[in-house]
Amino acid sequence: MSLKIAVIGAGGVGGYFGGRLAAAGHEVSLVARGEHLEALRRDGLTVTSVAGDFTVADARATDDTAEIGEVDFVLLGVKTWQLEPAIAALKPLIGSETAVITTQNGVDAPQQVADVVGREAVLPGAVEVIAFLDGPGRIRQIGGGKLTFAEWDNQPSARTESLRSALQDSGLTAVLARDVWTALWEKFLALASIGAIGTLTNSPYGALRARPAIRQLLEEAMTEVYQVGRAKGVQLEESVVAKEIAFIDQLPPEGTSSLQRDILAGRPSELEAWTGAVVRIGRETNTPTPVNNLLYQLAAAHQA
Numbered sequence: 001m002s003l004k005i006a007v008i009g010a011g012g013v014g015g016y017f018g019g020r021l022a023a024a025g026h027e028v029s030l031v032a033r034g035e036h037l038e039a040l041r042r043d044g045l046t047v048t049s050v051a052g053d054f055t056v057a058d059a060r061a062t063d064d065t066a067e068i069g070e071v072d073f074v075l076l077g078v079k080t081w082q083l084e085p086a087i088a089a090l091k092p093l094i095g096s097e098t099a100v101i102t103t104q105n106g107v108d109a110p111q112q113v114a115d116v117v118g119r120e121a122v123l124p125g126a127v128e129v130i131a132f133l134d135g136p137g138r139i140r141q142i143g144g145g146k147l148t149f150a151e152w153d154n155q156p157s158a159r160t161e162s163l164r165s166a167l168q169d170s171g172l173t174a175v176l177a178r179d180v181w182t183a184l185w186e187k188f189l190a191l192a193s194i195g196a197i198g199t200l201t202n203s204p205y206g207a208l209r210a211r212p213a214i215r216q217l218l219e220e221a222m223t224e225v226y227q228v229g230r231a232k233g234v235q236l237e238e239s240v241v242a243k244e245i246a247f248i249d250q251l252p253p254e255g256t257s258s259l260q261r262d263i264l265a266g267r268p269s270e271l272e273a274w275t276g277a278v279v280r281i282g283r284e285t286n287t288p289t290p291v292n293n294l295l296y297q298l299a300a301a302h303q304a
């Protein structure tokens, strides 16, 4: 069955997932702007990928969601600090069965979207991919391609099933989470901690994890995120910290987080949605976060 899909923010995540779905025959509209939009209209979307290169020559692209109308799914592919105007543009896309899939790292995006369109229209999602905009109209993917998602209440539904099969049939990996909030927080716990520590030390994963004192700091930062998540009611196992340290141990030694790359390059970053959110939710739930407080203040000063 061909699905009607709108992608708001056709960058690394939106361009790669949207491109694969379009190449598989789904009716995908890319919401983009500037030179990227011009190139998409003129030349289509070109994807260079370790899973096989492809071009969507007749890519549908616009800067106006009203031109698209109601869709089955919206894939929200903007950065966390770009969410507000992107969410404001959702209205013309939403019908009674439409689902908006959040892909942002961090744990705030689903609620931010739900505040505008209602919980029943949101599928919280966590993405594993390494992909980026490689010039106007061009996406480069160098690893991964997996979306873990579920309905807000984790119950199975016809639309999560149709999304799962559409993703799988497009050459992507789709996982229906047993508890999508646990999945989001597990990723958040690892990423927020390594992101801030990597930024402050300007070091790649391999150098960070080789230093015992930094491993200890990482473990302390993650333990606070675990405690904040538990205080918020998220089903996290105590073993999650060891599990995520093991995850970091198998990342490429030369790798860095997007937070680190963005802050050190002087670009806007997702700091507020990562370590900033740990501190904020800690405060809201009366959970002490001294390590993350310090990491946040230092990284914010760096960014400023």
Ligand SMILES: NC(=O)c1ccc[n+]([C@@H]2O[C@H](COP(=O)([O-])OP(=O)(O)OC[C@H]3O[C@@H](n4cnc5c(N)ncnc54)[C@H](OP(=O)(O)O)[C@@H]3O)[C@@H](O)[C@H]2O)c1
Binding pocket: 008, 009, 010, 011, 012, 013, 014, 031, 032, 033, 034, 036, 077, 078, 079, 080, 082, 085, 086, 103, 104, 105, 127, 128, 129, 130, 131, 132, 133, 258, 270
């Ligand atoms: N890339 C990855 O490998 C990856 C992996 C896992 C998770 N994530 C998460 O996924 C989210 C998206 O990251 P990303 O790396 O895909 O970001 P990205 O490459 O920067 O893509 C975002 C795109 O959205 C566009 N955009 C922003 N606001 C828009 C609007 N109102 N209308 C139209 N286009 C708009 C941006 O255009 P401008 O350039 O004009 O702003 C940009 O092209 C982040 O939360 C990130 O943490 C990313």
